[in-house]
Amino acid sequence: MNYKLxxxxxxxxxxxILHKIFLFSLRFRLYKKQTKFSNLQTVVFDKSFENPIGLAAGFDKNAEVIPGLFDLGFGFLELGTVTPMPQKGNEKPRIFKIPEYEAVIQRLGFNSRGIEDFIRNLKKFEKKKKNIIGINIGKNKNSKNYFSDYGFLYDIVEQYADYITINISSPNTPGLRDLQKRENINKLLSILPPPKKPTLIKISPDVTEKELNEICEIAIDSEKINGLILTNTTITRDKLLSKPIKNSWKIEEVGGLSGPPLKALSNKIIKKVFKKTEGKIILIGVGGISSGKDAFEKISLGCNLIQLYTSLIYQGPYLIFKILTELSYLLKKNNIKTISDLVGTNLKP
Ligand SMILES: Cc1cc2nc3c(=O)[nH]c(=O)nc-3n(C[C@H](O)[C@H](O)[C@H](O)COP(=O)(O)O)c2cc1C
Structure with missing residues (x-):
């Protein structure tokens, strides 16, 4: 049966419940391993990626279904957000689908089984060099010291991760996004050990111009930061969701909006950041990717790698193969040899 149906x-x-069913099917590896595309291979952080399309954080928060996710064709996975202690997150219902836009509004609030369970799961996976895994870390809601949670997790995950993402941009943990201010980022970085693994900061699309400038400066100057992930979900709504929908009350729900309505906003931030950072740092683009064209666009705007989540909910497990096929075709059509030749060219698909 067709997945859209x-x-x-x-x-x-x-x-x-649907998410649990999806995880269940991935655990039993029901989907066929997808084939490789030679023009999509790329090298970032000195690591070889089979392709530049990764799973965004939040889908596999507890590192439960890693082999099944690689079967779908992802070039890398970002697991988490994981918190130090287990926590339930916000009251349900806390995820709202907006089918008219193929979008989602959610306020999960870092539901996590905690780092102990996460590492136990991760250890079960026999990782090969080509299985690139990023680990996204966040703080517990009730933690008194924001910074020490990140320091604690960073030390633990470093040996398992190909890269580490410091998530300071989720809209659903009170006060978290204040960490995006210059003095707080500097304080956070000061407690991290000299990094042995590439380290990225994940940014909200709702940052002010001043904050964005400061974040770019820090990312360029700090030896502890290798790149930025652009972007997390947005708390803004009005211009992004303007056409009438069946259950309009959902738009008023508190939480972060993801999927196609986020795309233009995320692309705007990527464009600005690429201009300011001039290719000196690694950029991972995320927000509203649901086709090969979207993937092409984000890379051409300056992203070395990209990620997606919401479109997987609407289009199902074979989406990655579809996007890879389209992206590979678009590269050939535009006479571009490999993905890295497309980065920052500003070409239209
Ligand atoms: C249900 C859901 C849960 C998410 N959980 C996390 C999370 O735990 N950590 C995080 O950094 N981002 C999380 N995100 C944000 C995504 O990683 C991504 O940045 C955002 O959804 C935009 O991409 P998309 O439009 O492809 O979904 C979540 C998104 C969704 C839809």
């Missing part, structure tokens, strides 16, 4: 038929089923 399944998605339509399941509109009234709780998104969290």
């Amino acid at each position: 399944i998605s339509k038929l399941s509109e009234n089923v709780s998104p969290e």
